[in-house]
Amino acid sequence: xxSGFFNYDNPIWRFIGKFCDIxxxxxxxxxxxxxxxxxxxxxxxxxxxxxxxxxxxxxPTIRSFFKSFKENLKQATALWLIMLAAGLLLxxxxxxxxxxxxxxxxxxxxxxxxxxxxxxIYLFTSLFVFPVQARFYNPVKRTLxxxxxxxxxxxxxxxxMLVIDIGLVLAAVFIAPMLQGLLILFGFPLMAFLNSxxxxxxxxxxxxxxxxxxHPLDALG
Numbered sequence: 001x002x003s004g005f006f007n008y009d010n011p012i013w014r015f016i017g018k019f020c021d022i023x024x025x026x027x028x029x030x031x032x033x034x035x036x037x038x039x040x041x042x043x044x045x046x047x048x049x050x051x052x053x054x055x056x057x058x059x060p061t062i063r064s065f066f067k068s069f070k071e072n073l074k075q076a077t078a079l080w081l082i083m084l085a086a087g088l089l090l091x092x093x094x095x096x097x098x099x100x101x102x103x104x105x106x107x108x109x110x111x112x113x114x115x116x117x118x119x120x121i122y123l124f125t126s127l128f129v130f131p132v133q134a135r136f137y138n139p140v141k142r143t144l145x146x147x148x149x150x151x152x153x154x155x156x157x158x159x160x161m162l163v164i165d166i167g168l169v170l171a172a173v174f175i176a177p178m179l180q181g182l183l184i185l186f187g188f189p190l191m192a193f194l195n196s197x198x199x200x201x202x203x204x205x206x207x208x209x210x211x212x213x214x215h216p217l218d219a220l221g
Contacts, residue, residue, distance in 0.1 A: 014056075018053050018058075019186070021053060021058070021061045022050075022186050022189045022190055022193055023185060023186060024061050024062065025046050025049055025065065025192075026185070026186055026187035026190075028065050029042050029045075029187065029189055030187065032045070032069060037077060037080070037081070038069075038073070039080055040076040040077050040078075040079050040080025040083075040130065041080070042069060043188075043192075044068060044069070044072045044076040044130045044134045045064075045065045045068040045069040045072070046065070046188065046189050046192050047131040047133075047134040047135075047192055047199075048072075048134040048135075049061055049064050049068070050189065050192045050195075051131065051135060051199065051200060053193060053196070054196040054197050054200050055200060068134060072134070075133065075140055075143070076130065078140050079129055079133060079140060079143060079144065082140070082144070083125075083129060086122060087122065087126075090115065090118060093115050094112075094115050097112050097115065098112070121148070121151075121152065124148075124152060124155065124158040124159075124162070125144070125147050125148045125151050127158055127161050127199075128147035128148075128150050128151045128199070129143065129144065131195075131196070131199045132150065135203055150206075154202050157198045157199075157202055160198065161195045161198050161199075164191075164194060164195075165191045165194075165195070168183070168190075168191065169183070
C-alpha cells in the first residue's frame with residue numbers, strides 16, 4: 001500500500017508535482033516580466049510549459065521555460081507590444097466616453113456599444129495569442145489572426161476562460177481572502193494552467209494528422 005503511495009507515478013504525486021512546477025513558473029514569470037517589455041515572451045514560455053503539463057508531457061520546467069523564452073523573445077515581444085498598444089487605445093476610448101463625455105447622446109451610446117464589442121474581442125484574442133505563439137510557428141500577423149479566429153470561433157470556451165480568470169481574481173479580492181495566498185503563491189501561471197485545459201482541446205482541432213505530412217505551421221492555413 002505504502003509503496004504504491006510513494007510511487008512517483010502515483011496520480012497524487014503527479015498532481016502535487018504539477019503545482020510545484022506552477023510555483024516555479026510563477027517565480028520565473030515574475031522575474032522575466034520585470035522589464036515589462038519581455039512580458040510577452042515570459043507569458044509565452046509559461047504557456048509552453050503549462051500546455052505540456054496538461055498533456056502530461058512534463059519535462060525539466062526551468063529548462064523548458066527558458067528554451068521557449070529565448071526562441072520566442074523577438075516575436076512574442078512584438079505581439080505583446082501590439083496587444084498593449086491596442087489595449088491602451090481601447091482603455092483610453094472607454095475612459096473618454098464613460099468618464100469625460102458623460103452627456104447622454106446617440107453617438108455616446110453607439111460608441112460605447114462598439115467599444116464594448118471590441119473590448120470583448122480583444123480580451124478573447126488575448127487569451128489565445130500567447131498560447132498560439134507557444135504552440136504554432138507563424139509570422140506575427142498570422143499569429144494574431146489565428147488567435148482572433150480561434151477565440152471567436154470557440155467563443156464559448158473563450159468566455160468560460162474569461163469568467164474563470166476574472167472570477168478567481170475577484171473572489172480572491174472581495175470574497176475569499178484565503179485565495180489571495182494562492183494567487184501570490186501560484187500567480188498568473190495558475191490561470192494559464194487552468195486555461196490550458198481548455199486551450200488544448202481547441203488546439204487539437206487544428207493539429208495535422210500524423211499521416212498527412214502537414215506541419216503545424218500550416219494547421220490554420
